[in-house]
Every structure is written in C-alpha cells, then in structure tokens.
Amino acid sequence: MKAFEATVLSPADIDSLLQLQQNNLVQHISSQTAKTQGFLTFEYTRDILERMMTDMSQPVIISEETLVGYALATSIRVGEEIELMRPLVKMASELTLNGSPVSQLRHYFMGQICIREGWRGNGLFDALYAAHKTLFSPYFDCMITEIAVDNLRSQAAHARVGFQKIHTHRDATTEWVVVAWDWRP
Template sequence: MAYHTTTVSTDAELQQILQLQAENLRTNISAETQQQQGFVSLQHTLPVLKQMHDIAPSIIAVDGDQLAGYALTMPRECSHIVPDLAPMFSSFDQTPWNGRLLSEYRFYVMGQICVAEAWRGQGVFDALYQQHKTSYSKGFDCIVTEIATRNLRSIRAHERVGFKTIHVHQDELDEWAVVLWDWS
C-alpha cells in the first residue's frame, strides 16, 4: 500500500474522517481492541469538521481513494466549535511548561489522530505528525494534546514521534496525560 499525506480539501474526505472515527470510537469497540489498538474518545459531526477546517485544514494520509489516517488540527479558535473541548483548551492555557504557562506560547491542539486498521504499523501515524510539523511549525512553537493514560498504544506512539508528557490530570471521564511536541 502506497499512501501520501496532504491536507483535507473535500467534503468527501471529511466524510471519510467521520467514518474512520466512528469505527474507532471507544464506545464502539471492545475493551480488548481498545487496549491492543487504541481508540478515539470524541465523535464529531460534518458541520463541526467543516468549521474546524475553515480555520486550519487537518492532515490526512490517503492511498488512492482510501483514507489511511487523519490528524485533526485545532487552533485555539476551535475551542468554541466543540464545547466539550473548551475545558481542555482552558486547562492547557494554565499548564506550565519551561517555566511559563502554555498560554504564552504559540500552540495548537492535535484534536484527534487515528490510523485505519489496514495501514497500522506502516508509518502512517508518524507521517501524519511529520506533515503537521511541515505544514504548521512556522506558525507555532509546539503542538499539544491529551491522551487517556490507559491508551498505552497512543502514548507510546506519541513518545516515538517526540512528544513529552508535561502534565497528568483526572476528570470525570478519565485520567489524561497532556503531551507536547516542542518545535522551537
């Protein structure tokens, strides 16, 4: 399988993201699959994805007409689009890093990353993040996200790319590791 990374440019690609997201949503897969393959925690809608992509297009990996994976771009301006994530954005602003608050840095949030099962283990995850760095590192100091601490596959994959855990916190849903990839 030969894939390449690019930015989202069509509604059909957004629909493919929604389909892959649904297939890997924590509530739609078994606990065993969650542990072995990872999972995503939040489900978006097409109008929400369109608004996000109007602000900053997300990165996708495609193989022909098949979506191999996606990595959602969420600058701070997206915090009002997904109200469930507003507390996360607020929390990030108050998170210390390198002796300053994150709010003092130019950062954006990795809204979600997911690789289709047929392309797992083929470097898609890393390629999605490398494309993020290529596309957005001139305008941002770092990229930040949070991962459920029980999603060990995702934590290991993020560490492999270059993310470091800068904070851990608990909310009503889960325990979360806040991870950051420094581009400065």
C-alpha cells in the same frame, strides 16, 4: 515499507473521515482491540470538522481513494467553541512547557489522530505528524493534546514522535495525560 505522504482533508472526504472515526470510537470496539490497537474518545461531527477546516488544514492520508488516516488540527478559537475541547484549551493556558507558560507560546491542539485497521504499523502515524510539523511549525511553537491514561499504544506512539508529558488530570469519567510537542529550537 512504502513511504506515505499526507495531503489535506477536502470537503468530499469528510464522510470517509467520520466513518473511520465511528469504527474506532471506544464504545464501538472490543476492550481487547482498545487495549492493543488504541481507541478514540471524542466524537466529531461534520459541523465541527467544517469549522476546524476554516482555521487550519487537516492532514490526512489517502491511498487508492481510501482515507486511511487523519490527524485533526484545532485552533484555540475553534477549540473554545467545541464543548469537548474547551476544558483542554482552558487548562493548557495554565500549564508550562519546558519552562515557558503555554499561554505565551504560539500553540494549537491536536484534535484526534486515527489510522485505519490494517494500515497501522506502516508509518502513517509518523507521516501525519510530519505533515503537522511541516504545515504548522512556521506559525506555532508547539502542539498540545491529551490522551486517555489507559490508551497505552497512543501514549507510546506520541512519545516516539517527540511529545512530552506536561500534566495529568481526571474529568468525570477518565484520567488524562496532557502532552505537548515543542518545536522551538
């Protein structure tokens, strides 16, 4: 298996990322694909991505000039500005991670991770998260995200990388599991 190395999203690649996102949103794929391959729930816009890029690098993998995977990083500041992220940002401040209040930890949020169909199962997911750890662990204690409870493939992949469940909740339409990757020694 080829080893993949992540780079960071450039403004020229935003349209490619947005197209990959569109192709994997739960409303644009079959229920069988959602069940076996995972799915995306949140829809980001160019404006939101540009705001996210002002605070944090956005790890991506590009192969032969094609964006084949991405893993979006969201600062607390930008998360508070994004309607979709605001509830998680607020909730996280009330949670604990391995005995420590998240509000006292240096943390940020995983906005979304996606691997292009045909590229899954080749180590890109792990490579993107390795890039997060390399880029951000000197400045942050942990990363937090939430996954739809019925997205079993994503939950398993996150657990394999090192994320642990810290909370579950339900919003108006979906049940979520909140997970965190603790980088503290």
